[in-house]
Amino acid sequence: QxxxxxxxxxxxxxxxxxxxxxxxxxxxxxxxxxxxxxxxxxxxxxxxxxxxxxxxxxxxxxxxxxxxxxxxxxxxxxxxxxxxxxxxxxxxxxxxxxxxxxxxxxxxxxxxxxxxxxxxxxxxxxxxxxxxxxxxxxxxxxxxxxxxxxxxxxxxxxxxxxxxxxxxxxxxxxxxxxxxxxxxxxxxxxxxxxxxxxxxxxxxxxxxxxxxxxxxxxxxxxxxxxxxxxxxxxxxxxxGLKAMEDRQHARQIADAHLTSMKGLWSPQQVEAFDEHVRQLPPRYLVTYDLTQVERHLSYVRCLAEGGIELEFIEHADHTELVVGAQDQGHLLGKICGVLAVNDINILRADVQTRDDDIVIDTFQVTDIDGTPALPQWKKDRVIATLPDVIAGDVEVAALFDKYSSNWGKRTEQPVREPEVLFENKVSDRYTVVDVEATDGVGLLYTLTHSLGDFGLDIHMAIINTVVDRVSDAFYVVDGEGRKIVNYDTLETIRTKLLEDLHRQNTA
Structure with a gap:
């Protein structure tokens, strides 16, 4: 040696x-x-x-x-x-x-x-x-x-x-x-x-x-x-601190943003910015830079007139999809369903919900083969289809029925036994639902749709797929904004998720 x-x-x-x-x-x-x-x-x-x-x-x-x-x-x-x-x-x-x-x-x-x-x-x-x-x-x-x-x-x-x-x-x-x-x-x-x-x-x-x-x-x-x-x-x-002051940290970032835009923004723009960040959790300003916040503000202004806003932004290792819409039941599931039927792979999802129920969902996605950039025809189809699905004019289930004829052509993978776990200690605000399963077409749609059936509000979804293994985490609260702590309720949710996952694996 x-x-x-x-x-x-x-x-x-x-x-x-x-x-x-x-x-x-x-x-x-x-x-x-x-x-x-x-x-x-x-x-x-x-x-x-x-x-x-x-x-x-x-x-x-x-x-x-x-x-x-x-x-x-x-x-x-x-x-x-x-x-x-x-x-x-x-x-x-x-x-x-x-x-x-x-x-x-x-x-x-x-x-x-x-x-x-x-x-x-x-x-x-x-x-x-x-x-x-x-x-x-x-x-x-x-x-x-x-x-x-x-x-x-x-x-x-x-x-x-x-x-x-x-x-x-x-x-x-x-x-x-x-x-x-x-x-x-x-x-x-x-x-x-x-x-x-x-x-x-x-x-x-x-x-x-x-x-x-x-x-x-x-x-x-x-x-x-x-x-x-x-x-x-x-x-x-x-x-040497055991905890950080979320609100203070977020306020410091907001003040730094406003200082950098001094003389460039009108008083109305400053007021809109302040109003926007006040209606979102502190992690929002830690997660997104000023350019992204400005983009989100433009969505909010457009959403005042109804409809939805969506945009694809290409990065070196993924494509970012940002969707702005009024909150509604199964919203995340609908978006995931449209992406699934277009063979778009979701790496990560971040859900931000304002106090006035305007939702800004950000997805890191790739093409089904892992290519960072999506073909233009897929983007066009998402842009054309998603507004109709969110408006309720088209059912995601109908899209899946039409698309499922192609699933049999895919290479079959060994199926691992799915696991569903709950964590109530990791976050002060949310119950975390951890899911381990074999990857499959529409898996994220299945999970988000099932959680939505229980009236759960998904504030954040962290999606991770390696080869055939999916490890997803959902930060959720009930319809009244509280963590889910009742054992029987958690077991009912677990049973339903496992049934849906088994049904998907055997479909």
């Missing part, structure tokens, strides 16, 4: 023949432990060395916890590699950051991280619990605790490694399924970290884990969400 040399074939053969000499005494040997930790501490070629050790049988013999993952298949389309290969690729992705663009934020964070050895050990052990075929994080923690003791790690270092094992999925899940403008959620998440070093390590491990699932698993969109969560959590940690 230190001299960048490869083993000769005779030397490699001798190592393979001697693997049986690695016994419990050697695994507990302080000298062996020190040598292994030195491999992790060296700045370069740690990943290459660990791969070579694995191929020769040494790594699995010395760390039986990792050895049990050898050739362990993960039975889903999402994971391309076996568990051991996924882990080794993740280590290579992390070490590859050393040679990344010096100006990149991830390269800078990797260079700043003091304990890369513990990051590498956390990456090496993050999935070892999968060999037990049960809940892999709790099993992995038990195995990791035993291994850290065998390596004679200090209590502080052991806590660091176990923290990475326990939380290795959390940043990806939260960044893709939670409202990143919810300061309470950010504050609660920040409370898990002992210091910013732990946060940097978990961010880097999340990158290594996600980018090693498949060759194209890491996307700019996922990277942007993960970076946003890291940045906001870091600010929270460094501020």
């Amino acid at each position: 230190a001299r960048r040399l490869a083993l000769s074939e005779p030397a490699a053969r001798l190592v393979r023949q001697s693997v049986h000499l690695i016994d419990d005494d050697m695994r507990r040997s302080p000298m062996a432990s020190d040598l292994f930790l030195q491999i992790l501490k060296r700045q370069q070629r740690a990943a290459d060395t660990l791969r070579a050790m694995h191929e020769l049988g040494v790594l699995g013999a010395y760390l039986p916890e990792f050895g049990e993952t050898t050739c362990l298949v993960q039975y889903d389309i999402y994971h391309v590699y076996t568990v051991d290969e996924h882990t080794l690729v993740g280590l290579e992705k992390l070490e590859g950051l050393h040679g990344a663009d010096p100006s990149s934020s991830m390269r800078g964070m990797y260079d700043e991280l003091e304990r890369k050895d513990l990051l590498f050990l956390g990456m090496l052990l993050h999935d070892v619990g999968k060999s037990r075929r049960t809940e892999h994080i709790s099993e992995g923690l038990a195995m990791g605790r035993s291994l850290c003791a065998r390596l004679s790690l200090s209590e502080v270092d052991t806590r660091f490694v176990l923290f990475l094992i326990e939380n290795h999925q959390e940043m990806v899940i939260i960044s893709q399924r939670r409202d990143l403008d919810d300061y309470k959620m950010i504050a609660d998440f920040a409370g898990r970290f002992a210091n910013t070093e732990w946060l940097k390590a978990l961010y880097l491990l999340s990158y290594g884990d996600l980018s090693s699932v498949a060759a194209d698993a890491w996307t700019e969109w996922q990277g942007a969400l993960l970076w946003e969560l890291y940045h906001k959590t870091k600010e929270q940690l460094e501020s």
Whole structure:
């Protein structure tokens, strides 16, 4: 490793023949432990060395916890590699950051991280619990605790490694399924970290884990969400605050916007801006910049005359669709239905409802094959169809009946058992409905329509689709604007959603 040399074939053969000499005494040997930790501490070629050790049988013999993952298949389309290969690729992705663009934020964070050895050990052990075929994080923690003791790690270092094992999925899940403008959620998440070093390590491990699932698993969109969560959590940690004042923060942003437009806006425009932001939740001004707010204001003025407003805006990695309309039952479901019948894939949806029931819905979408830009004919068809659907002149169900003849032509995917979970602690205002399911045509329409049948108001929808797996989160309240806390009501909603999902999977 230190001299960048490869083993000769005779030397490699001798190592393979001697693997049986690695016994419990050697695994507990302080000298062996020190040598292994030195491999992790060296700045370069740690990943290459660990791969070579694995191929020769040494790594699995010395760390039986990792050895049990050898050739362990993960039975889903999402994971391309076996568990051991996924882990080794993740280590290579992390070490590859050393040679990344010096100006990149991830390269800078990797260079700043003091304990890369513990990051590498956390990456090496993050999935070892999968060999037990049960809940892999709790099993992995038990195995990791035993291994850290065998390596004679200090209590502080052991806590660091176990923290990475326990939380290795959390940043990806939260960044893709939670409202990143919810300061309470950010504050609660920040409370898990002992210091910013732990946060940097978990961010880097999340990158290594996600980018090693498949060759194209890491996307700019996922990277942007993960970076946003890291940045906001870091600010929270460094501020030392447990909660942020939402209204005060929003007011500061509003004042900054007004200052930048001083002399350019008329008093009427300033008044309209103030009125607009007062009727929306604080996260609105955190989520949207001044250009977007001005665009939304133009929609509001036009909506005073009735109808709807919609616009497609192209970005590098997606197309943004903004819809302005008066709120009504099943509004989000109707929009999702029209997008579905036009083979438009929804990556993310943000729902903003003013106090006067004007709704501004923003969707990040791609074409069905993942192309960021939509064909013009699809845009034209949405523009022509959506107003009639919202007005009630055309039923979404009729569009689906007409379109469903094409569904059988699609490649069938294995169907995973859907899950519906409720979370009432993550947000002060909303009940969060989490749905895990196999992706399918019109899935989001099915979910939003079912929630609408219960009279639930969807304030935000976070949509995430990776390969065949959908992980959606809906922030909802009941018809009176309250969280849903009654157990029987939640179970009724769960049963209905699961029935609808099963019906869609078997259609």
